[in-house]
Amino acid sequence: MDFDALWAELAPIGRYAGTGGYRRFSWTVADAECRAWFTERATGLGLDVRADRNGNLWAWWGDPAAGDAVATGSHLDSVPDGGAFDGPLGVVTALAAVGRLRESGARPRRPVAVVAFVEEEGARFGVPCLGSRLLTGAIGPEWSGGLRDADGVSWAEAYAAAGGEPEAMGADPELLGRLGTFVELHVEQGRGLVERGAAVGVASSIWPHGRWRMDFSGAADHAGTTRLADRRDPMLPFASTVLAAREEAAIAGAVATVGKVFVEPNGTNAIPSAVHAWLDARAPDEAALEATVAGVLGAARRYAAKERVEFAESRESYTGEVEFETGLRDRLSLLLGGAPILGTGAGHDAGVLSAHVPTAMLFVRNPTGISHSPAEHAETADRHAGVAALTRVLEELACA
Ligand code: GLV
Ligand code: MN
Ligand code: MN
Numbered sequence: 001m002d003f004d005a006l007w008a009e010l011a012p013i014g015r016y017a018g019t020g021g022y023r024r025f026s027w028t029v030a031d032a033e034c035r036a037w038f039t040e041r042a043t044g045l046g047l048d049v050r051a052d053r054n055g056n057l058w059a060w061w062g063d064p065a066a067g068d069a070v071a072t073g074s075h076l077d078s079v080p081d082g083g084a085f086d087g088p089l090g091v092v093t094a095l096a097a098v099g100r101l102r103e104s105g106a107r108p109r110r111p112v113a114v115v116a117f118v119e120e121e122g123a124r125f126g127v128p129c130l131g132s133r134l135l136t137g138a139i140g141p142e143w144s145g146g147l148r149d150a151d152g153v154s155w156a157e158a159y160a161a162a163g164g165e166p167e168a169m170g171a172d173p174e175l176l177g178r179l180g181t182f183v184e185l186h187v188e189q190g191r192g193l194v195e196r197g198a199a200v201g202v203a204s205s206i207w208p209h210g211r212w213r214m215d216f217s218g219a220a221d222h223a224g225t226t227r228l229a230d231r232r233d234p235m236l237p238f239a240s241t242v243l244a245a246r247e248e249a250a251i252a253g254a255v256a257t258v259g260k261v262f263v264e265p266n267g268t269n270a271i272p273s274a275v276h277a278w279l280d281a282r283a284p285d286e287a288a289l290e291a292t293v294a295g296v297l298g299a300a301r302r303y304a305a306k307e308r309v310e311f312a313e314s315r316e317s318y319t320g321e322v323e324f325e326t327g328l329r330d331r332l333s334l335l336l337g338g339a340p341i342l343g344t345g346a347g348h349d350a351g352v353l354s355a356h357v358p359t360a361m362l363f364v365r366n367p368t369g370i371s372h373s374p375a376e377h378a379e380t381a382d383r384h385a386g387v388a389a390l391t392r393v394l395e396e397l398a399c400a
Contacts, residue, residue, distance in 0.1 A: 204323070325354070
């Protein structure tokens, strides 16, 4: 099957008609359908599909035990009401590229694998790139097993309910040791390629980034009868902290976002008892990131104290600055006719893998730059340019 046919098959899975966005959260029905689709299509291509001990799916062409494999792929999960491209473009392009190579009679001298990583977005359990972090040992099974979704279901419980073995989770040096190169193709989440007039680019780096949980606890009371002076309203320091995040980010040349909030008990006519919120912060370097986060959390503590509200914070994930290997990056850029080289503020499994395996990323042009939104897009001609580029890369790395 060619790219368009594969893309059309995957498109309806997990799509929420109310917004047109995707809700493909790990270990849900939509996720199971995506995984079943991947398994069926990869098997149909003649690949040998196996889930690793952390639930990531690997489709092998050639014997994995031979080692020095060339792996490519991305993820199938989404953010709430995400676009169609973030993740799936890399997986579908990988299947299409491998299909093309097999049809052309290519005979790889290195094993080739197509991978679909689990929980890349961290939308359900909070930690992004969880599948690749578990694989590399960047996060331990004890910690990941304790991660819980909004309903209190743990990662281990959800994984077990989906047929996984939580006892087997953890670093997998054997599998990691079999990988010689990893290349992730991804829709660009900015307008760098539009500005450069190119359909495909090569990644240079990923900004350091992380997530911090902030809990403001006050006292629930009546909205009509409680005097302002008597209130311990957690919404007030929370609101001031959101504004502080914007200010601190602007000062440091960073970005900071509060996109997820739970209010308890969430009643119109009650002062909230608690506000739970998440700060996502990213910056061009680690010092700027540290300054931004210190500024925001410091402001949160001060505003909370002023309102007699309790405040607790915890860092839920952190990824330091990623510089992709320059030799591989330049080689791929040259191979693709001088494809532009550009950085990104978005996180990727490739960033996690890059600490262990020579890793590169290809970006496909996004006409608006919009991502993590139903409006995310790549033109058909650019999707095809991505397939051609990845096919060329796999041919060069695995077959030449
Ligand atoms: C993943 O897409 C991220 O950058 O949050
Ligand atoms: Mn994403
Ligand atoms: Mn992604």
